[in-house]
Each structure stands twice: as C-alpha cells, then as structure tokens.
Amino acid sequence: MIQADSLVKRYGSIEAVRGVSFRVDTGSIVGLLGPNGAGKTSLMRILTCYHFPTSGAASVEGHDVSAQPDQVRRVVGYLPENAPSYDDMKAGDFLKFIGSVRGMSGARLRARIDWAVETCGLSPVFTREIRKLSRGYRQRVGLAQAMLHDPPVLILDEPTSGLDPNQILEIRGLIRSLGQSKTVLLSTHILQEVEALCRRVLILNAGKLIAQGTSEEIARDLKEGMVLTVSIKGAPPQGLHESLAALPGVRGVSAVRALGDERTEVDLAVAAGADPSESVYDWAVASGHKILGLSRQKASLEELFSRLTSETTGG
Amino acid sequence: MGRIIAIARRELAAYFATPVAYIVVIFFLVITSGWFFFVNGFFAQDAASLRGYFSLWPIVFIPLIPAITMRSWAEERRQGTAEILLTLPARERELVLGKFFGSLALLLTTVLLTVAVPLSVAPLGFFEPGQIAGQYVGAILLGCTGLAAGMLLSALSANQISAFLLGVVFLLLITMIGQIPSALALPGWLAAAFTWLSLDYHFDSFRKGVLDSRDALFFIVLTCVFLYINTKVLILRRFR
Helix, strand or coil: CEEEEEEEEEECCEEEEEEEEEEECCCCEEEEECCCCCCHHHHHHHHCCCCCCCEEEEEECCEECCCCHHHHHHHEEEECCCCCCCCCCEHHHHHHHHHHHCCCCHHHHHHHHHHHHHHHCCHHHCCCEHHHCCHHHHHHHHHHHHHCCCCCEEEEECCCCCCCHHHHHHHHHHHHHHCCCCEEEEEECCHHHHHHHCCEEEEEECCEEEEEECHHHHHHHHCCCEEEEEEEECCCHHHHHHHHHCCCCEEEEEEEEEEECCEEEEEEEECCCCCCHHHHHHHHHHHCCEEEEEEEEECCHHHHHHHHHHHHCCC | CHHHHHHHHHHHHHHHHCCHHHHHHHHHHHHHHHHHHHHCCHHHHCCCCCHHHHHHHHHHHHHHHHHHHCHHHHHHHHHCCHHHHCCCCCCHHHHHHHHHHHHHHHHHHHHHHCCHHHHHHHHHCCCCHHHHHHHHHHHHHHHHHHHHHHHHHHHHCCCHHHHHHHHHHHHHHHHHHHHHHHHCCCCHHHHHHHHHHCHHHHHHHHHCCCCCHHHHHHHHHHHHHHHHHHHHHHHHHHHC
16 A cells, blocks of 8 residues: 655755645556656655655555655565666576565575566566667566565556557556556556556646546546537538537537538537537527537546646646 | 675676776786886896885776776666665665675775786795785775775766766875875975875885784775765765
8 A cells, every 4th residue: 555645855946746645555556647747756756765755754555655764665666767777787687686685585586586587578588688678678677676576566657668569568468467466556648558557547747646536536526527529510610619619518619620521520528517418409400500410428538637737737 | 784795796797797897907907017017127126025016006096996986876877777776675884885895896806816916926035925915905995995985976976977087086186185295385284184184195004014003994994984975875865
C-alpha cells in the first residue's frame, strides 16, 4: 500500500510537487498520468526515497519515507525513467550485483535471477553487455532489476517508453500479471496505457493532483463527460455551430465534420445531467434538416485529460 | 559488509571494462620507471636507495588519481544509475566505502605492479626491505587521501571532465601548498600552517622510508574526513 499526504517537493524556486495526497491499495495497478513536467518523476522519487519531500508525508507498506527510508527501499522495486543500468556490465552480472546489494546470495540469489530472467524474457541476452542491447531489452533488464527481490510494491516510471508495439504489449502483459499480487504505481503520458492496464488513475498537472479515480469516476465527477454525435443531412456546416450551441443542454460544439453529399457530423459536449437529444431533433425538424443519427458516447480519457490539463495550466 | 564488497567489486570491474584501468596502470608504470632510471639517474647516483623513485609518486598521483575517481559519482548521475544505486537498501556510508575500496583496489593493483622495480634493482646493492616497505605504505596512504578527495569532487561535479579538472587542481594545490611560503614572504605561522597542510610535507618521512605515525595519522584522518563529507553530500542531495 502507498499513502501520500500533502506531499510538497521544491527544487530551489521550482515547486515540482504541490500538496499531493492519494492512496494506492495493495493488489492494484494505478496509473500516474500527466504531461511532461507535471511532477510524476518527482513524486516517484519521493516514494522510492531517492529524494526526501520538502514537506508532507508518505508511506509505503506502512514505512515512512522520511523516517524509515531503508525499510521503504527494501519493499519497493523501482524502474527509473529510461531504465538506467550499468552499460559496461553484462545483463546477468548486473542482476547479480543488484541482488547482492539487496542482501541476497547463494541459492536464493540464483533462483531469483532465474525467475526474473524467465519472467522478463532475458535468457537470449543474459551474457551480453547491456550497452549492446536494444531499447526493449534494456527496459526489460530494468524491470528484472526492479522485481528481483520480489517486492510487494513496484514503482515504474514510464515502463513502456521507447518500445515498439509488440514489446509494449509484452511489457503490459507482464505488469498486468504482476499487478495481481502487488501494488503497482506506473507513470505514463500514454493514455491508452492507463485505460489498458490501470484500475485507477491519478492525473497530475503542474505539480497538483487534479483528478483521481477510475476513468469513469473522473468523467462522472466532471459531469460533462458525455458527447452527443449528431449526423445531419441538408444543413450547411457554416451555420451549424451557432444554432446547435444555443440549444438547451448543449455546453458547446467540439467538432464539425463535413462528410460530403450534404451530410455533416457534429460532436456536442453535453452539459451536466442534461440530455439534449430531443431539442436537437426538434431543431432539425423546425429548420427542415434530416437527422441521420444520434449517438451518445463516453468522453475518452484523452478528452478528459486534455480538458483537465488545459483548464488548470498556470493555475 | 556484503554490500560494500558487492559495490567495490562492481567498481573494480567497471575500471577494467573500459580503457581507464589499463591507461592508469601503463601511465603510472612508464612515467615512474622512466623517471627513475633515465631522468633521475638511478645508475649514475650509484646509491642503494629508492628515494628518487618514490619522490615522483606524489607528482604522478596528481593527474592519475583524478583519472581513477572522476567517474565515481559524476558518471552515475549522468547515466541515471545514481537513481538505481541510491534507491537500493544501502546506507550512504556503505555506498561511499564500496566505491572507495573499488578505486583503492585499482590503485593497489598499480602499486603492486611497481614491485618489479625494487625487485629488479635489488641484486645491485644492499636495499633495506623495511625502508622500501615504509615507502610503499606512505605511497598507499597518500593515494587513499587522494582517492577520497577525488571521489568527493566527483560527487560535487556535474560530469567526469570537471571532476577530473577539479581533482587535478585540488591535488596540485594540496600537494604543493608547502612550496608557497618559500615563494612568498608569508608570516611564520601562516607558512607553518601551509607546510603542515601539504601532502608532500607529510609524505617526506615516508619517502625516506621512515614510518612516522603522525604523518600516517594525518593521511588516515584526512581520508576519513573526505569520505565522511562525501556521505553527507549524498544525504544532502536527497533534500535538494
């Protein structure tokens, strides 16, 4: 379990993390989402005791990051951004080194290395120097290093960055299976990744936590998560924006697409709790246009994300 | 202790995985032996003494030791591996000692190879083994102080190059500071302080082959002080 309470991290005059509180329960995968520079890495560095917080408190598996950093480091497996490792070492030697600093030796160390190598698919490169490995293999070496000591908590900073689509699927599968028994906090700016992997999402922007919950919950909290797509025949696209935006229950027009053959498709952002389908239909009938389709969609995490982060930027 | 050994072994392996170790060893052996036999004129002096040989060591250490220690912390930070190392369950002093012993192992390897010099001249005259042992002990103690200082400067530098340059300047200063009083007319107490601070001054007794406990203590205390500050730098950086 990870718990953070009003965490603040200042680097000189820059406030990278500004009062962040959240909780990650055991056996769940939580995604930390945010644009570059939102404070994701700073937050992870605090939780792994690489840096101490300027103020506020955090604990991992009940150990306080400021008071018991050694215990925290014992229960956490950390994959830093870009999966750094000692280039001059062979993959196997690197894992052996990490294991021995983590206090493992003999049969246990060998067994753990075998498990990590097997799980991360490292057998083909076990005796190769890390500097000669592809990006994907380096990332796997980093993951193997993070889970070598079978930690209850895994903190992964952009675990799939720089990988090709097949590798991304592999690593996601691995994280998903690890997440069944462990607490996993992973950061990413790829939204599909969060939707594919994470039960819960923490959205961070400019050092602040601006939303948390499942993506459905975030949408519900915003209460403006619905999009109504209307396809119309016979109406010129030019005037549509004004007339549709003025209808009751419509918060705005987010897109107008001319499809040709007099057909136009319009995305309407729906106001909280409203259903403008009826008024759209009445408007079409009154102005002599034909409605070809009306469909309601849940706003994607992508739309929520861009809305949230653009609203709070500079705030 | 296991952690310190694991880190020291990795450090030593890293030196030999790159050209650093080979350059250091060859540079040291060629310069010191070349100096001793050809420049210093060992044969012309016709004396059974290695004083001339060991005289040059503090000078050769000035570029050599920063070359060993420059990558120690600076490279960890540049490569991002500091984030791995400093999030392992090891105390800062274990990390510092591990790295220190790793670089000391490289220095000892180099020093061990120089034994060929005393061995090759031994049949030529009566050399005092105790004297040579004293000279070696002094050189190693001096080396320890240099390594600890170089590591600290590497921890304070953003990259290897500045760590190397800072190390050279610092060692040059602290080795030669004893020469300043004779160059400038300084008040007596200041001259004495400068002389006392100088590494070369404390190495002098060892150069003669005398084991002076005060000088040994000077090197040991200074080494510990640098290593201690190094751990504090690592800890402070977490609060940065």
